[in-house]
Amino acid sequence: MSWHVDPAVMERYARQEVGPADAASIEAHLVDCGACRARLHVDPARLDRLWAGVADVVDEPSRNPVEALLRQLGVRDRTARLVAATPALHMPWLVAMAVTVALAVVAATAGDRGFLFFLVLAPVLPIAGVAAAYGPRVDPMYELTVAAPMPAFELLLLRSTAVLTSTVLLVGVAAIPLAGEGWLMAAWLLPALGLTMATLALSTVMSPIHAGVGLASTWAAVAFLNVRGLAGGDATGDLASRVLAFSPAGQALFLTIAVIGTFVVIQRRETLEIRSNT
């Protein structure tokens, strides 16, 4: 090495008092010059901070799109990570959900029965999502989750809220072309909320997946039996307005179910913390 960094310049470099161009030049020289490296005295505390910063960037956990979006929205890193691990928020599930909703909306624009099909299908989607959000059959890390100090109830609630929100947003946005049907286009919301809370309530006595399948099947069967005896109307929405679930009384019933379901989940949350069977 034919030259060495001037001691005064080196002092200023160590105190971070040189400009970026000079710093880059000195660093390029330091890489190859052991003598100058030996003369460089850096505050050990500062060095530790720098290394910690480098390690933090290198060890930044990989983020899937859901986690990245949640972080953008200001959600705390640990909450975003727990939510993003929800099976019902993984990309294949979301894509399947979007395709289903799109097909249902296309059917809804085709006529009276298609619109009814959309209203009956829409509440099933959050039930399916919540059923696939947490539990021994859907979460590969369930066993570790149960043995950890974080309450299972808190995780279930976090994930269910995320799934319900994402599904409602998805269906809500997709249903914009149906805005001409007035309030009836939103008649699926209270059944969705009521059935989701009922799924969570039943999850305190059986696995969420069994609860979801049972409730979705019951909902579809009751809707089918109700519609079977009704004749189609002339305009879109005629048939739906005569289905019990979408009448004012039906809406009140699902609101009541949602309230009771919430109460049951809170009362029985302890059953989620330790299993009595397999």
Place this chain on the structure above:
Amino acid sequence: MTTVELAGIEKSFGSTRALDGVDLEVSPGITGLLGRNGAGKTTLLRLVATVLAPDGGRLRVLGHDPGDPDGRLAVRRRLGYFPQEPGYHQNFTAFDFVDYVAILKEMTDRNTRRDEVRRALETVGLTDVMHKKMRKLSGGMRRRVILAQALLGDPALLVLDEPTAGLDPEQRLRFREIVSAIAERHTVLLATHQTEDVAALCDRVAVVDNGSVLFDGPAPALAERASGRVWLSGGPDDGARLSWRTGDGRQRHIGDPPGGADLAEPTIEDGYLLLVGDRALVG
């Protein structure tokens, strides 16, 4: 000092009785649960890990009753658990996996949590591969990652269910080194169906079969039970309960030896086979 205490513990799944009045005490050091597949080891460990509730009996872990919510939380805060078939999310790296469990273990401060994750991965010797996807790691490395999550927070009790299953001899040796180092400070409860693990690692051993504890004592005492009941001969022997051909071409027998038999030094495996008998063959 007793870390885990089970008294008259019962557990059934439908009509299957998995544990039938189990009495066991576990102290600091390494205690091995030895038994064939389906003997009840995993059920016992899941009870201790507070995943399952017993149907009957008395269970105390680290001085707490896991049936009580406060007691259970206290146990979980000092527990490291390695389940028998641990899964992972497909997109997780080794670091992600351990970090995720650290979040579940209430490590809220990001920097402290990441330091702890790095420490745990360093303990199992996986610093170099911590940013590799779990699915791309070898089976042995994956099991070490799973051990790393169990070590988070320096737990007072480690519950390990078949941690060496599927490992090659070198990986098994590495695993034993790690676990024995941990056991110098903490209690390790380890289920295995490999007598080599017990011989290499355990201070105490409990033999579990059909939901009951058949033996509970120091590991050498299990071998001692077969003293005078193991012999070698050139061919089959009617008095043997179990026999097999050894590497030198002779037959090793366990049972009631004939007079003048060439008695062999018993091993832990001999003691275990003598206890479990023919049932060991169907495990």
